[in-house]
Amino acid sequence: MNDTNLSIFGVFSLLSVLAIGGGTAVLPEMKSLVIGGHHWLTDDQFRDIYGLGQVAPGPNMLMVLVIGYHVSGYLGALLAFIGFFLPASLISLGASRLWDHFEGSPWRQSLQMGMAPLVIGLMAAGTIAIARTAIEGATTVVLAIVVFLGIWFVKKINPALFILASGAFGFFALQ
Amino acid sequence: MIAPASTGTERPARVGLVDIFVTFLIIGATSFGGGVVAYLRNSLVIKKGWLDEERFLSALEIAQTLPGLNATNMSVIVGDRLRGPIGAFIAFLGMTLPGATLVMVLGVLYAAHSDNPAVNAALVGVGAASVGMLTAVTLQIGRKQFGSVIDVAIIVVTIVMVSYFHLSLLVVLFTVGPVAVFLYRPKAPAKVAGTDVTETRPVDPSSASASPNSDAAKASGHE
Structure with missing residues (x-):
C-alpha cells in the first residue's frame, strides 16, 4: 500500500x-x-x-x-x-x-x-x-429555495424526486 | 420468517441471515433523502416485528449518539441483536450494497465525463437542490431545540466555530461537547439559571467551560 x-x-x-x-x-x-x-x-x-x-x-x-x-x-x-x-x-x-x-x-x-x-x-x-x-448565482439560489419550500410544505413527495428534477432542470437550463 | 411470536420471551425467534440480508437490502435500495429512520421503523418494527417500538427507539438513540451514519449504525446494532456480529455484518452489507453499487457506477461514468458541460450542469442543479434539502432536514430535526435558549446558544456557537473560524471538528467536539453535556448534567438547575450565562458568553469555549461552575454555585445558592 x-x-x-x-x-x-x-x-x-x-x-x-x-x-x-x-x-x-x-x-x-x-x-x-x-x-x-x-x-x-x-x-x-x-x-x-x-x-x-x-x-x-x-x-x-x-x-x-x-x-x-x-x-x-x-x-x-x-x-x-x-x-x-x-x-x-x-x-x-x-x-x-x-x-x-x-x-x-x-x-x-x-x-x-x-x-x-x-x-x-x-x-x-x-x-x-x-x-x-453549490450556490453560484441567482438560479441556484432560487432552485435551493424552491426545493426547500417543496420538501417543507409538500410532505407527500419523496425528496429524491426534487433532487432528480433539479438535476434535469440543470441539464436543460444551466448549460 | 414464520416465527411463533406468542411465547412472550425476551429472546426473539432466530431470524435467518438471508432474511436479514434481503430486508436490509430492500431498505438500502428504497430509502432516500435522509429519511432512513422512517423506512427502518416501517420495515423492522411494523412489517417484520423484529423489534418492538421501545427497542427500536433505544437502538436509534444509540445510533444517533455514536459516530457514524444512522442508517449503517442501525443496521449494525439491529443485525447484532438478531444474530450477533455475523448478523451485523450481513445487515450492513445489505444496507450499503444497492447505493454503493449505483454510486460507484455513477462515479466511474463521472470520471470519464467530468468535462462534459451537460453533466456539470445537471450536477450544479443537484447541488443546489441538496442545499435546500439539507436545510429542510436540519430545521426539521432541530425543531425541538429551537425553543430553548441554551440549545440555540450551543447551535450558534457550533456554527460559528466550524463555518466562520474553520476550527477542526475534533476541537469543536471536545470543547462544545463537554460544556453542552455539563449544562444538562443530572439534577442541575441549568434550565433555570444557566440561561443568562449561555446567552452572554458562549463564544469563547474556554470561558464557557469555566462559567457553569460559578453559575451552578449561584443557582444552588438561590434555591
Missing part, C-alpha cells in the same frame, strides 16, 4: 470516528481535509461528487467511494469505504452492548440532551459547507 492509499484510509477513518451526528455533520471537516489538506479534489469536483451521492439510495455518504476512486482507482474506493464505515460500525457494535449497562444512568440523558443541539449546529455547518460550493 503506497502513501496515497494509506492517507485515504487514514483520512476516512478519522472522519468515521468524528462523525457524531452523521454524515452531514462531518462535511466541513471532510471538505477541508480532501480539498485543502490533500488537494485531492477541487471545490467543483467536491460539489459534483456530493451530488452523485444524493442521487443514490441508502446511507447518504456513499460518495466517499467516488472520492477514493477519484484519488486512487478501485482500491482507493474500497479503502475510503472501509475507512469511513468500519470504525464507526465497530464502535456501534461494542457500545450497543455496553449501552444497556447504563440504563437508568442520569448521565445518559444528559449526554443525549447536550449532544442534540451540538449535532444540529454541525448539520447546519455541513449545509453551509455544501452551499459554499
Whole structure:
C-alpha cells in the first residue's frame, strides 16, 4: 500500500470516528481535509461528487467511494469505504452492548440532551459547507429555495424526486 | 420468517441471515433523502416485528449518539441483536450494497465525463437542490431545540466555530461537547439559571467551560 492509499484510509477513518451526528455533520471537516489538506479534489469536483451521492439510495455518504476512486482507482474506493464505515460500525457494535449497562444512568440523558443541539449546529455547518460550493448565482439560489419550500410544505413527495428534477432542470437550463 | 411470536420471551425467534440480508437490502435500495429512520421503523418494527417500538427507539438513540451514519449504525446494532456480529455484518452489507453499487457506477461514468458541460450542469442543479434539502432536514430535526435558549446558544456557537473560524471538528467536539453535556448534567438547575450565562458568553469555549461552575454555585445558592 503506497502513501496515497494509506492517507485515504487514514483520512476516512478519522472522519468515521468524528462523525457524531452523521454524515452531514462531518462535511466541513471532510471538505477541508480532501480539498485543502490533500488537494485531492477541487471545490467543483467536491460539489459534483456530493451530488452523485444524493442521487443514490441508502446511507447518504456513499460518495466517499467516488472520492477514493477519484484519488486512487478501485482500491482507493474500497479503502475510503472501509475507512469511513468500519470504525464507526465497530464502535456501534461494542457500545450497543455496553449501552444497556447504563440504563437508568442520569448521565445518559444528559449526554443525549447536550449532544442534540451540538449535532444540529454541525448539520447546519455541513449545509453551509455544501452551499459554499453549490450556490453560484441567482438560479441556484432560487432552485435551493424552491426545493426547500417543496420538501417543507409538500410532505407527500419523496425528496429524491426534487433532487432528480433539479438535476434535469440543470441539464436543460444551466448549460 | 414464520416465527411463533406468542411465547412472550425476551429472546426473539432466530431470524435467518438471508432474511436479514434481503430486508436490509430492500431498505438500502428504497430509502432516500435522509429519511432512513422512517423506512427502518416501517420495515423492522411494523412489517417484520423484529423489534418492538421501545427497542427500536433505544437502538436509534444509540445510533444517533455514536459516530457514524444512522442508517449503517442501525443496521449494525439491529443485525447484532438478531444474530450477533455475523448478523451485523450481513445487515450492513445489505444496507450499503444497492447505493454503493449505483454510486460507484455513477462515479466511474463521472470520471470519464467530468468535462462534459451537460453533466456539470445537471450536477450544479443537484447541488443546489441538496442545499435546500439539507436545510429542510436540519430545521426539521432541530425543531425541538429551537425553543430553548441554551440549545440555540450551543447551535450558534457550533456554527460559528466550524463555518466562520474553520476550527477542526475534533476541537469543536471536545470543547462544545463537554460544556453542552455539563449544562444538562443530572439534577442541575441549568434550565433555570444557566440561561443568562449561555446567552452572554458562549463564544469563547474556554470561558464557557469555566462559567457553569460559578453559575451552578449561584443557582444552588438561590434555591
